[in-house]
Amino acid sequence: MAEVLVEFDTTVRGTDGVRWAPRACGCVVAGGLWEGWVEFTPHDDSVDPVRTPRETQQPNRHDLMYWAQGLTQVYLEGALRRALEPPPRVLETSAPVPHFDEASPQHHRVSGPTPRPVFNPFEAYAQGEYVLLRELRALDLGRIRDIVVAYGLLDASAASGRSRQELTAAIIAGVRYPMAGR
Numbered sequence: 001m002a003e004v005l006v007e008f009d010t011t012v013r014g015t016d017g018v019r020w021a022p023r024a025c026g027c028v029v030a031g032g033l034w035e036g037w038v039e040f041t042p043h044d045d046s047v048d049p050v051r052t053p054r055e056t057q058q059p060n061r062h063d064l065m066y067w068a069q070g071l072t073q074v075y076l077e078g079a080l081r082r083a084l085e086p087p088p089r090v091l092e093t094s095a096p097v098p099h100f101d102e103a104s105p106q107h108h109r110v111s112g113p114t115p116r117p118v119f120n121p122f123e124a125y126a127q128g129e130y131v132l133l134r135e136l137r138a139l140d141l142g143r144i145r146d147i148v149v150a151y152g153l154l155d156a157s158a159a160s161g162r163s164r165q166e167l168t169a170a171i172i173a174g175v176r177y178p179m180a181g182r
Contacts, residue, residue, distance in 0.1 A: 002026070003026060005023075018044050021041045022040050025051075034058045036064050038071070053105065067138055074123050074127070118143050121147055125175040125176075132171070132175065133172075144164060145167055
């Protein structure tokens with residue numbers, strides 16, 4: 001059964017100005033793993049709550065809670081963008097708590113010329129290198145690669161064969177010394 005892990009004391013604004021209250025949720029899935037997602041409850045009662053696809057998968061509840069407690073404002077802003085990719089429907093009835101029993105299915109994106117990064121590594125680094133590293137640890141390899149390519153830290157062909165550690169190192173070097181690789 002799904003549960004609310006963390007209710008954040010912050011508001012995230014959508015591009016249309018709607019304010020959303022974020023919370024991290026999770027549940028056990030097949031195989032005994034725990035998956036986590038982020039739900040957003042609108043401050044506007046005419047809009048339905050939304051959720052992200054699975055944001056993380058952890059071996060146990062303790063690790064999932066650790067992930068949830070480490071989410072930053074920058075991460076939540078990116079999560080809201082991901083949750084709103086299909087626009088929210090107009091609310092017809094009130095929703096139970098939590099709003100969903102599992103994360104939304106993974107979106108299959110058609111490959112395009114520019115990847116869509118989940119957060120800005122320069123903004124995360126401005127909060128401290130440990131914040132950037134924590135956010136990168138919560139991402140899968142594909143999302144890290146999207147960040148590297150979108151911010152011009154490596155081109156797509158160079159990024160495609162790199163490991164998680166190599167891509168993370170490229171991001172750290174790129175945000176520490178922004179003009180070094182350009």
